[in-house]
Amino acid sequence: MSEAGLQAGTLWLREITRFCRQRSRVIGSFLQPLVFWVLLGAGLKASFKPAGMPAGMDYFQYLYPGFIVLVLLFTAIFATISTVEDRREGFLQSVLVAPISRATIVMGQALGGTTLAWVPSCIFLILAPLAGIHLSVGAAIFAALIMLIIAFALTCIGLTIAWKIESTQGFHAIMNLILIPVWLLSGAFWPIDGAPVLLRWTMRLNPLTYGMAALRESLYTGNRGEMGSLPSIALSVAIAIVFAVVTFALAARTARRAAAY
């Protein structure tokens, strides 16, 4: 293995090891969106049908991919908080004086966060039949791959902020201010078609919209006719990948410029 691979790998392994030793984090990150989904979906299912939602779909089903992304979002946030803690508690000091580039450090952290976000979301994926979605093995693998890309991008956004900020309180505030709206405006809660014009354009400019669309399409493969006017699957996947690459570059640049203390 190359040296950078070994270095990123050990940072990844450390994130996973730490996570497994703090079991409340595992459970919390997975349970919270599950409870939201069940309560919101079940409550709104009967009385609520947003404009632009494909025919033959209930709201419970519509929300399902949105809440998969929410699992990714929560776990990515939690994973990147550990970066803030590592800086504050001193662990990062010894990484910063090791013969390792900042980009490699960020890659290790991003892969760790991505894994931690992705695994619980895959468990969520197993619950698809509860939403009335019956996945073929191929569709499930495709969905899982798209979730991996989204997880990576969200983790990199978290890392960009984590390398800039010194306290976990500040981190929470900024994450809520940026990531929750990005999630809300990604088509997680309502279809683009039904939204007012201004909101529609905001949603189209939101890179997460395309990751969400790609996931939505992967879950309903075979029923594409029901999807309304989602962007094409090729465009969605392409933009999701570009989004992941750009957010990584952003995180690596922030880390390179961050002062060591």
Added chain:
Amino acid sequence: MALTSAVTPGADLSSQARVEEMQATGVTPAVEIAGLSFDYGERRALNGVSFAIARGEIFGLLGPNGGGKTTLFKLISTLVPMQQGDARILGFDLRSDTIALRRRLGVVFQHPSVDGKLTVAENLAHQGRLYGISGSRLRARSTLMLEQLGLSARAGDLVETLSGGLKRRVELAKSLLHEPELLVLDEPSTGLDPTARREFLNYLSDLRDRQGVTIVLTTHHMEEAERCDRIGVLHEGKLVAIAPPADLKARVGGDVVAIYARAPEELREKIATQMRVTAVLVDGILRVERPRGQDFVRDVVDMFGDEIESVTFGKPTLEDVFVHLTGQRFHAGPAEQA
């Protein structure tokens, strides 16, 4: 104060001569620093510092908090980028060759850098891989470090369950895993009790004696400083002296007498006019440096016994050296008060 005037010629012949000899024979010194300055925004932390450290030396950077020693530590350990001046560490330019330097440099931070949620062995394995060490070499190095630092029995324990002294040893094991030529430590005995501190310093001496590792440590702890081959005294960002501890102490004129009085300023004037002796008032305590201090103690108690609360008398310590050099008291840091 300029560096040249601060260094008494011939005062530290052994190490200074070794540095010069190395420069002449082409062996690079461990540390060569010239005109180094560093600012935090408006505040100047280092101001034109120049010195060299020979290979195999144990060198102490002594000074109160805020004196600039931690900034110097951060620069040498490649944690902060260079601003002004020149520095070559193990022959590598601190501006351009940091990655190459880091492979040969071991760093022990004042604040723990171990991961408490990992075991001792996991922390070492992680550190090794960061330095590109894996497989059988990693296992061999880890085992050896655990043995040398008496950690073998605790290898499988989470670091957060260890005592402060053991955690410190894990830090040291971590920093030595990749066999560095130069070990830099920031306040290494912070939080250690006297016994653990002595053991730690013994280990550092051993390391130098057996493996020739150069050791640079920052300290505000006198006992630690006394164990160094040479000391650089930093005060307000400047290097005010650089010499072996014994030579520094020799600069204080004889014994040191400290007089605690109710009205120290009045007493100072009386001592000056009636005894023709200069006493310096430092933080409310009158200090007098005299050869044959016991005679002075007798005389001053005879003459002004009523005005004196207590008198102490002793051979100069490095603390006295610091007062002698700077006219200020050396404020004890939190570790020393504990």
